[in-house]
Amino acid sequence: MAKLTPMMQQYMEIKKEYQDYILFFRLGDFYEMFFDDAVTASKVLDITLTARGCGLEEKAPLAGVPYHAAEGYLSKLVSAGHKVAICEQIEDPKQAKGIVKRAVTRIVTPGTVTDPNMLKDSVNNYVLTVYQNDRHFGIAYSDISTSEFKTTFFKNLTNLENLYNEILKINPKEVVISESMRYDEELMAFFIDNHYLMTYLNPIHFKFSEAEQTIKRLFKVYSTESLGLTESDDSVIACGALLSYIEETQKVDLVHFNHIEIYKHDAYMVLDKFTRRNLELSETMRAHEKRGSLLWVLDKTATAMGARNLRKWIEAPLLSKTEINKRLSAVEYFYENISMRQDINEYLSRIYDLERISSKLVYGTVNARDMLSLKQSLMYLPNIKRMLMSAENEHLNHIISELDDLTDIYKLLDDAIHEDPPITIREGKIIKTAYNEELSELRDILTNGKDWIVKLEQAEREKTGINSLKIKFNKVFGYFIEVTKKNVDLVPENYIRKQTLANAERYIYPELKDIETKILNAEEKINVLEYDLFIDVKNRILDQILRIKKSAQVIAEIDTLLSFAIVSYNNDYTKPEISTDGEIMIENGRHPVVEQLGTEELFVPNDTIINQTDNRFYIITGPNMAGKSTYLRQVALITLMAQIGCFIPASSGKVAIVDRIFTRVGASDDLSQGQSTFMVEMNELSNILHNATEHSLIILDEIGRGTSTYDGLSIAWSVVEFLSQNEEIGAKTLFATHYHELTELEGRFPGVKNYCISVKESGDDITFLRKIIRGGANRSYGIQVAKLAGIPDPVIARAKEILKQLEEHDINNNISSIHSSMDVKTQVVMKEHEVVNILKDMDVMKVTPLEAMNILYDLVERAKKD
Known part of the structure; x- marks a missing residue:
């Protein structure tokens, strides 16, 4: 430290307190960065890396950015995951004795951005x-x-x-x-x-x-x-x-x-990272884009506040039937009242981001244009409140009762802020002339200064009787009065001689100097006064910041509910019945995203009836590309949409509240973690088996396909057993599989039912009908799908030959010999049931000893056979 220059010593002292931050060190018109900070910044910002003498033998690496353009560079650094400490000069360099005092005045990190x-x-x-x-x-x-x-x-x-x-x-x-x-x-x-x-x-x-x-x-x-x-x-x-x-x-x-x-x-409903990803709630799985996600479909919000609120609702579905129905009732009101829906949406579309404008007020970064945005936004609050106060909907009435229309703040802004201000707040032209008397006078001086001088000159001629009196200006004296020598005797006593010329005398007097000062200093004074007036307006609004914040929250909620109504009306959604009896019953359900992606084919709707008893576990078979995965996600998304308070894409629907939605849909190698596709699949499955409850909805797509056929089938079979039994989990489950051998499980476990995607066959050709029907598929149609994909004919022909040979040794031949734990339990129950019936039918008082011995012998023989 002793060898460093004084400025660099100051830098190091400050940097010591901010080791994890890139330090923007203000030097004149630049923010400078030194040493490792400079190296990092030069790479991220693509700026030149130079060096500067620092008192050591080696120069210090140096990179800098202009202070007036700092925000753009700051944004790049923060977006790249860096934290920045901004060190400003906190005293006027002209008045500084020695090194200018500096201090960190602002810290910006990815989580604390306010701009x-x-x-x-x-x-x-x-x-x-x-x-x-x-x-x-x-x-x-x-x-x-x-x-x-x-x-x-x-x-x-x-x-x-x-x-x-x-x-x-x-x-x-x-x-x-x-x-x-x-x-x-x-x-x-x-x-x-x-x-x-x-x-x-x-x-x-x-x-x-x-x-x-x-x-x-x-x-x-x-x-x-x-x-x-x-x-x-x-x-x-x-x-x-x-x-x-x-x-x-x-x-x-x-x-x-x-x-x-x-x-x-x-x-709130629990959604793990797999489910958020697989259902593509806010972004698509592959491209990470909004388009193609549920958020993309549901977002018809008109304000930034509503858009953020919508995202939060999608990420956190409700578990309270009462709260869900409150939202649904408000959506229904907007749905049915088209004119009001359109009018309110029009008002909302003109409202700026009140939340972030409010924060700019707090953090001192607000400008006059932000104030205009705030004023324009507040203009429409009374209309929104008036319309919704008359709405015949209890939930909307409650929400709107919390809306402060902020008319006093609107009036202040309307009175004070100029209609077309500059971006900066130190250039003037940000405050209306009529708002302040002194400002009005200064603006009048600036506008009419020359006229004032002409009028003053005429008045002085009349008062003194000197017709040749002139008011002139130069840079030395400013404004002065010039009188010819022959009229000197007429000069009033209050004139002060400043200069004698060959043929004239020059004078000044207090009133002239006052006008001069006003004219010459008017612009500078206007800028200073406007800034002070702006800060005063800002502080007066800042005192009411909590009122603005509350109204912003109300607007966000109204905007979100209105967005649900707009989407529901435009897409022919219907209001769901919310229940707690465990039954999900959807008539003509549709996938909300797929039907909006503009494919040439019309979307084929499907029904769903799944409950906690006799229809608890769907085993869905059918070929690839037939629509199994779409159907699975469709049921999950419809359930989620109901629980966030939105109408659903169906002709009717009853949706039971679920505590969690689990999905095991597709997988890819996670090379960063050294995990194969199968390991990723098993990790996701493990999460489900450990955390699902009887109130959960589970979506499984192709369990066990990442390993050998027998291993995969064994795992899939065991999973069906585990999930379907009440004493284990008993959750509502939709299980799509290529293992059509699993269709044998219907009847073996309570609630397990076979469904398949219907396919129309014509010779070797197939057409996907996209309709889910009762029963199991006995074929995978893999070769037909391969043909549709354009696989060469010789490959298709050879595949058929191999398939024929394999089918002769089909695993189905051995299915009947597989006994599950459930089978054993069922057999025990059946034995007990038979014994009870025999004993119930026996009249002990009438049976002879020989008959009793025969009955006992028969029961023993049955037990031995079983």
């Missing part, structure tokens, strides 16, 4: 904290660009699957944990496998007393109990630690954080 230009409108940007206390966990997460803040907790976890699923649902951009958790191998493996950006805090922030004090200070409450944090100290600690991190990174008063939402994670 809307760096964020996706329709996606929340979460930072999440996890606190661990033995097998108890508390989590808290926030989108600081919208001020959303939530927490939940987990007690006595025997495995961490539920915790992992909750984190995956939140999908944070950054995870904040204690330094001490670095050594928890199980948790760290999960974070690393899912590529989360990790930030480690001093363990002091995870002490209960420290966390509690942070919460009480920031929320200005006497006790955390007043915020509802009464059930778990783990949640208190997670919340306090996260708030400490947000406060450290943002370095502003977090006035928009006024509420912590404590939720029960078990109030």
